[in-house]
Amino acid sequence: MIKEVIVVEGKDDTTAIRRAVEAETIETGGSAINEDVYRRIELAQQKRGIIIFTDPDHAGERLRRLITARVPGCKHAFLSQEEATKKGDIGIENASPETIRKALAAVKTDYTQEQSQIDWEDLMEAGLIVHPQASQNRMEMGKLLGIGYANGKQFYKRCQMFQITKEQFADALARLRQTEN
Incomplete structure (x- = not known):
């Protein structure tokens, strides 16, 4: 139960x-x-x-x-x-x-009371915002991080809300890059 x-x-x-x-x-x-x-x-x-x-x-x-x-x-x-x-x-x-x-x-x-390790620059560098494939990249990263799909602003908020660490983010991004190649 x-x-x-x-x-x-x-x-x-x-x-x-x-x-x-x-x-x-x-x-x-x-x-x-x-x-x-x-x-x-x-x-x-x-x-x-x-x-x-x-x-x-x-x-x-x-x-x-x-x-x-x-x-x-x-x-x-x-x-x-x-x-x-x-x-x-x-x-x-x-x-x-x-x-x-x-x-x-x-x-x-x-965990909205605490500050996330992920910032806007991380999202930009990862191609999750301001990128031609940003929507698709967020969909895949959302799956890998277990936080679901969201637009750029909501994705950032979820990274904060769920305290996604730099290490978790980097690991998911590496796995995303592997599937792209």
């Missing part, structure tokens, strides 16, 4: 989570999260901790940001769009139980 409560978008996500692991969930009902759901998430965070596990699309990322801004100290699980896509539909409910277990085993914790 996973100690933390997993925050998902809907019932199908809960079903997929329960096929993979023994866990309790809070369903937000999509991106239109209401005050009652926020209160349940805040209480779960105080009592057991939460893991935000939203779809790897714009709506899921928006919901993740809204919850993170309201509830400090969240843990996060990520899937890539490829891992969560079935017949053109993107969602946690499309992921295999094995993929869900892998994402939950690689949970990241939000």
Whole structure:
């Protein structure tokens, strides 16, 4: 049984989570999260901790940001769009139980109070911003670092949030460069 409560978008996500692991969930009902759901998430965070596990699309990322801004100290699980896509539909409910277990085993914790070792220059030098392939590079680096895909500004924030070290960043960048060659 996973100690933390997993925050998902809907019932199908809960079903997929329960096929993979023994866990309790809070369903937000999509991106239109209401005050009652926020209160349940805040209480779960105080009592057991939460893991935000939203779809790897714009709506899921928006919901993740809204919850993170309201509830400090969240843990996060990520899937890539490829891992969560079935017949053109993107969602946690499309992921295999094995993929869900892998994402939950690689949970990241939000450490927004501390300063990251990664700065804008690191992102520029790595080709993650202001580069013709920046979007694709961020997608691959997000997979390698286990922090998911994000635009440049959000990628930088995630590096801070999850305390990505220079060593972790350099290791992921080296692996990215190997796959390019």
